[in-house]
Each structure stands twice: as C-alpha cells, then as structure tokens.
Amino acid sequence: MNFALLRNSLRIRLLAGTLVWIVISILVAGWGLGQLFHQHVEAQFDVELKNHLDQLTAQLILDEQNQAQVRLLPSDPRLNKPLSGLYWQIDRIAAAGELPTKAVLRSRSLWDETLAVPADTPADGEIHQHRIEGPQGVTLRVVERTVTIDTHSLRLMVAANESLMTGPIADFKGHLWLALGILGMGLTFAASMQVFVGLAPLRSMQDALGRVRHGDARNMEGTFPNEIMPLVNEFNTVLAQNAEVVERARTQAGNLAHALKTPLSVLSNAANAPEKRDDDLARLVTSQVDTVRKQVDYHLSRAQAAASVQVPGMRTAVEPVIRGLVRVMQRVHAERHLVFVVIPDEASLSFRGEEQDLQEMLGNLIDNASKWAQSRIEIQVKDDSGKLRVNIDDDGKGIAETERDHVLKRGVRADEQVPGTGLGLAITADLARMYGGDLVLAKSSLGGLQVSLILPAV
Incomplete structure (x- = not known):
C-alpha cells in the first residue's frame, strides 16, 4: 500500500479505514455464526442419538430363555435400510473369565457389519460417546449405555454417520460466507457512496476557489454545509x-x-x-x-x-481595453495619420489581472509603436498554449536583435530624438513578469518591431 497516498488523501483514508472495519466485522461475524451453528447442530445430533438410545433402552427385555429382545424396534426407517448411516447394536458384556461375545442384537441397517466400540466400563445407565470407524470406512459418532437386567449386563449403542452432521454445517457455512460476501460488497458500495457524498462539498468548495482564482468571482459563492461554512x-x-x-x-x-x-x-x-x-x-x-x-x-x-x-478574482476583457486605447492614440497622434488595425479576438480572451495594469502595459506598448511606426500598426490577441498573447506590430525601422535586451532596461531609450523617459518598456516588462508573463521583442512582418506581451489568461 502506498502510505504516502494514504496519508495525503482524505478520501482514501476514510475508505481504507471503513473497508478494514468491514472486513474485520465480516470475518468475526462469519466465524462466530459458523461456530454457533456448528455447536447447535452438534448438540441436536447428540440429542437425536440419545433419543434413539432411550427408545432402545425402553424396549429392551429378556425372554423366557434369558435372551435379550427388543419388544418394539425404533421407528426411524433408516434403521431398516442397509448401510444408511444410522445404526444400533446390543452387546452382552462378558463376565469375568468369559470370552468376549459377538453382538446379541443389531439393526438391519448394519447388514453383516458390527460396531467395534472401544472397551470401557461405564457405570450402569451412564452414557459414553465415541468416534469410531464404521462400515465402508466412514466415521461414526456413537453414544452407548450399559444396562443390567437381572444378572445380565448389556451394552446398548446407537451410531450415526458424522457426515449427517458435518454436511449441513458445511452447506450452512458456504451459504453464510456467500451472504456475508454480498453484504460486504453492499457495505463497501455504501461506504464509497457515503465518502463520495460526504466529500462532495469539498469539491464544490474547490470549484468555488477555482472560480475566484480564474477571475470569475470575487468571493467564494455557493451553498455549503454548516461544518464548512x-x-x-x-x-x-x-x-x-x-x-x-x-x-x-x-x-x-x-x-x-x-x-x-x-x-x-x-x-x-x-x-x-x-x-x-x-x-x-x-x-x-x-x-x-x-x-x-x-x-x-x-x-x-x-x-x-x-x-x-496578489488579489485573486481579477478578470479583465482584453479587446475593449485595446479598442479604447486605440481611440486615445488616434487622437494623440492625429497629425501622423496612423492606421490602427485591431484583429478580432475570436476566443474572447480575458486577462487574469486588474484593468488598470493592463491599460498601463498596453498603453505603453501602443504609444511606443505609435512613436516609431511610419503609417500602420497591427494589434492581435490570441491564445498561446493557455496564455494570453498580444502582438503589436509596426512598420517602423525596428530594433536590431543585439539591442533588444538593452532597450528593456530601465531608463534606456532607443533614440534620444524621440520624446520619452525610457521607462515604458521596463515598467511593462516588470509588470508582465509580476503576473507570471513576459515581454518579447522580435522582427515584425510589417518590417518594423513586433512586441509580444504574454500574460495569464482566464
């Protein structure tokens, strides 16, 4: 497991904790229910064997020849079916010095088999339990009792195949684990939905923060739970x-x-x-x-x-600012009869910042272009890999490539004959960099200088 991811993700932490407890609870519940059912079935199985033993004991008599007889055989039909898995047998306990005797009586279900029970000496009427190997090598569960009639001691046994007990237990446990598995999947789904729904307000909060950061809103807006408000x-x-x-x-x-x-x-x-x-x-x-x-x-x-x-939530449409500045420059430089061409912004891009700063940056650049252009200035706004790019081209004499970095320095003027302070490009470049953008100088397709102002876009 990636513990760094577990530590840094609230969603994964909640899900992992919930799933661990679900798994532990299901395992404990499955084991506990299985054990309870096993004990219940085992107790019922022993009770059934003892009931058969009691019936056999109640019907035991000695005939006129002092031979053991069963007046009324137990009614369970399995005792009459050969090798059915349910058996009874009566042995005579040999007196001291006598040889062991074979079974006196036995159920028809034993056919020609006999039950070999470990030799022990239970008190008269006391019940003992054994596990022995029976017909066909199956394991039998045996209950026995010693009964004395007159001077004859008899050993009564009832046995049953343990599969009659273990089979239902295994079936029950199989169905139990299947049911618990389905329950676990349902609880996992419920926990996932609970985490998803419970953390939904955080996603809404993230979206609201995103709108503030992108300039779509000045404050976090929306309906949030009382815990987050x-x-x-x-x-x-x-x-x-x-x-x-x-x-x-x-x-x-x-x-x-x-x-x-x-x-x-x-x-x-x-x-x-x-x-x-x-x-x-x-x-x-x-x-x-x-x-x-x-x-x-x-x-x-x-x-x-x-x-x-530093203020989030700023958003300024670029094209209206450009057209407003162009109208101002047309009046300021009216005597030069310059042609300003504004290429429409098809994407309707907006600057993620304050309008006053955008006006100052573009105003400096368009004013510089107006001072140097001979007759034409083109202004284009476009999307540059998620950034806002404003290209300002003029048909002036341009700036040599070796001088472009130099003119961006504070107080440097490209031509001392042209009015100015030498701060316009420096201020614009610094402003652009403060916003995470840049100012790039290149040769224009009009023959003069192309100034590209790169800024964060909304």
Whole structure:
C-alpha cells in the first residue's frame, strides 16, 4: 500500500479505514455464526442419538430363555435400510473369565457389519460417546449405555454417520460466507457512496476557489454545509481584507506620488526660471528633478502592480481595453495619420489581472509603436498554449536583435530624438513578469518591431 497516498488523501483514508472495519466485522461475524451453528447442530445430533438410545433402552427385555429382545424396534426407517448411516447394536458384556461375545442384537441397517466400540466400563445407565470407524470406512459418532437386567449386563449403542452432521454445517457455512460476501460488497458500495457524498462539498468548495482564482468571482459563492461554512466565511473575509489592503496601498501610492510631484514641480519651475537658465546649479537641479521623477514613476508603478497581482478574482476583457486605447492614440497622434488595425479576438480572451495594469502595459506598448511606426500598426490577441498573447506590430525601422535586451532596461531609450523617459518598456516588462508573463521583442512582418506581451489568461 502506498502510505504516502494514504496519508495525503482524505478520501482514501476514510475508505481504507471503513473497508478494514468491514472486513474485520465480516470475518468475526462469519466465524462466530459458523461456530454457533456448528455447536447447535452438534448438540441436536447428540440429542437425536440419545433419543434413539432411550427408545432402545425402553424396549429392551429378556425372554423366557434369558435372551435379550427388543419388544418394539425404533421407528426411524433408516434403521431398516442397509448401510444408511444410522445404526444400533446390543452387546452382552462378558463376565469375568468369559470370552468376549459377538453382538446379541443389531439393526438391519448394519447388514453383516458390527460396531467395534472401544472397551470401557461405564457405570450402569451412564452414557459414553465415541468416534469410531464404521462400515465402508466412514466415521461414526456413537453414544452407548450399559444396562443390567437381572444378572445380565448389556451394552446398548446407537451410531450415526458424522457426515449427517458435518454436511449441513458445511452447506450452512458456504451459504453464510456467500451472504456475508454480498453484504460486504453492499457495505463497501455504501461506504464509497457515503465518502463520495460526504466529500462532495469539498469539491464544490474547490470549484468555488477555482472560480475566484480564474477571475470569475470575487468571493467564494455557493451553498455549503454548516461544518464548512465557517471556513468559507473566513476565506471570504481574508479576500475582502486583501482587497482592502491593495486599495489602501494604491491610495497611499497615489498620495505619495502627489506629495512628491508637487515639490518636484516647484523645484523644476524655480530651476527653469528665465534668470536661472544659464546657471550651472539650475541645470543640475533640473537634471536631478527629471531623474527623481523617473524613479518615482517607475517605483510607484511597480508598487501598485505588485499589490494588485496578489488579489485573486481579477478578470479583465482584453479587446475593449485595446479598442479604447486605440481611440486615445488616434487622437494623440492625429497629425501622423496612423492606421490602427485591431484583429478580432475570436476566443474572447480575458486577462487574469486588474484593468488598470493592463491599460498601463498596453498603453505603453501602443504609444511606443505609435512613436516609431511610419503609417500602420497591427494589434492581435490570441491564445498561446493557455496564455494570453498580444502582438503589436509596426512598420517602423525596428530594433536590431543585439539591442533588444538593452532597450528593456530601465531608463534606456532607443533614440534620444524621440520624446520619452525610457521607462515604458521596463515598467511593462516588470509588470508582465509580476503576473507570471513576459515581454518579447522580435522582427515584425510589417518590417518594423513586433512586441509580444504574454500574460495569464482566464
């Protein structure tokens, strides 16, 4: 038996324990009932033999010649059928100094056989029992009694084939074990059904957790037994507290951003004042303010994303977000007359995460593509082995293969002539990896750059 599986599986543990007790109970019941029946049949068999012996004793007399006679033979027809398995015999006990004598009387069922009973000296009227070999080598069960009439001592015996007793016992035990086997199978089936039905709420609970994990629900929903409901309520409380912590973290991140950007703006405006433009200190302050702004934007984005990644139950439809961003980019880059082509999402895929993070990632990528494209941008959403894959292709000049890993680093810009902070791709790549995804750069079929954003799908 695999003890690790037994230890780790509640279902197997319950079934194994129940089956062990069923087997033990059936074995004990079978043995006990068999023994009781055996004792009962054996007692009845001995009673029947003693009844025949009593009848024989009651009808025993001595005739005028002092010869033993049986006035009325026992009525059982088996005693008249040769070698039927039921016999009686009367022997005269030889006096001291006399030679042993043959049977005086015997039943017709003995035919020409005699019963050879072990020599013993029971008291007058006392009953003894023996097991001897009888006609045809079968084992006989014998009861005997010594009776004295006048001066004659007689030995009365009644014997029967033990198969008349053991046969019914064997038949009964065979039927008993068959019945107990059927009972055991029925109990096993009942136990299996009980375990299946008893653990069904756990499967429902697993399905509810799966819906939360896949973003189909924000809480565990369903009807559960009273024994499980406290666990469900506690889990829903944890989910609510987790969501509250994330919301608080977002609020604090926003407050921090506002608190930092205001003094940074003051410093920047002071450094860029007309009378300070030629001042080395002003230029240094302006440069450091820009650096701080980049760092603040980058780390706040990471902090907000890291908080939202921990919240289960998130689900965001991808195509509406893309079309909304395309409408924004068409207005932002209206002077360039770019053509945006959104290839429909046939599978209606959804992102397992927060909409704000998806907007930030796709917004950065589509904005970068809009800056570099000459006239056309294609956006396609597809299923990539259970993952969500968004391909953004442009017909710009692209990025050399040797430079692709370099531009994903924080603060690196592919071209200093194009406006930007150099944080868009870095933030997007970090966000994607936080969600268990990735950002891949490759050559586009349009001639420019293909950016593939890989994210967990619902």
